[in-house]
Amino acid sequence: MADGKIPGAVAIEMNAKNIYVGGWDGPAESNHYSFQGKEYSYQPVKGLVMRANHPLSSEILIDFKGHIEYKGKNYVTGQRYSDLRARLVKSYGTLTMASMFNQLRESYLAMEYGDSPTAGASTYQIAFAPKTGEFLLAISQGDPMKIGRHKASAFNQPYHQYNFFELLNKKPE
Numbered sequence: 809m810a811d812g813k814i815p816g817a818v819a820i821e822m823n824a825k826n827i828y829v830g831g832w833d834g835p836a837e838s839n840h841y842s843f844q845g846k847e848y849s850y851q852p853v854k855g856l857v858m859r860a861n862h863p864l865s866s867e868i869l870i871d872f873k874g875h876i877e878y879k880g881k882n883y884v885t886g887q888r889y890s891d892l893r894a895r896l897v898k899s900y901g902t903l904t905m906a907s908m909f910n911q912l913r914e915s916y917l918a919m920e921y922g923d924s925p926t927a928g929a930s931t932y933q934i935a936f937a938p939k940t941g942e943f944l945l946a947i948s949q950g951d952p953m954k955i956g957r958h959k960a961s962a963f964n965q966p967y968h969q970y971n972f973f974e975l976l977n978k979k980p981e
Contacts, residue, residue: 821864912933
């Protein structure tokens with residue numbers, strides 16, 4: 809979540825039991841833990857808050873039942889988080905809404921999804937510029953059973969640009 813007027817942003821992690829909200833300097837950004845026999849350590853980057861479907865906070869990790877590393881050929885959270893974070897850190901300070909959108913896309917397409925039941929499936933992709941209200945949105949299209957989940961995914965669809973503030977002020981037709 810971000811607010812362009814402050815400016816500031818926080819990451820929100822939640823599950824059915826717990827919630828974590830924190831900024832770039834929050835405890836999850838510098839967390840260190842052992843999970844499924846492996847050590848994980850995270851270091852904050854001033855001003856950078858990012859998440860994928862990967863638990864960083866102790867509040868969420870306590871109930872996490874998934875796999876952080878590859879198990880067979882199945883996609884899991886650790887590789888996705890590491891890849892996306894590396895891309896964002898590399899371009900930190902030069903990111904635009906469009907470049908962030910494209911980096912999300914490149915990261916997603918770079919993953920090997922194997923035979924996971926949700927292999928390559930994403931129903932939407934969004935990037936938002938809180939200061940201007942501009943956002944880019946792509947939505948999955950096509951029958952994934954016919955063309956494949958990866959091809960139907962939002963990350964393989966054209967995107968559209970909108971303005972959140974204009975939409976808030978627009979009267980329904």
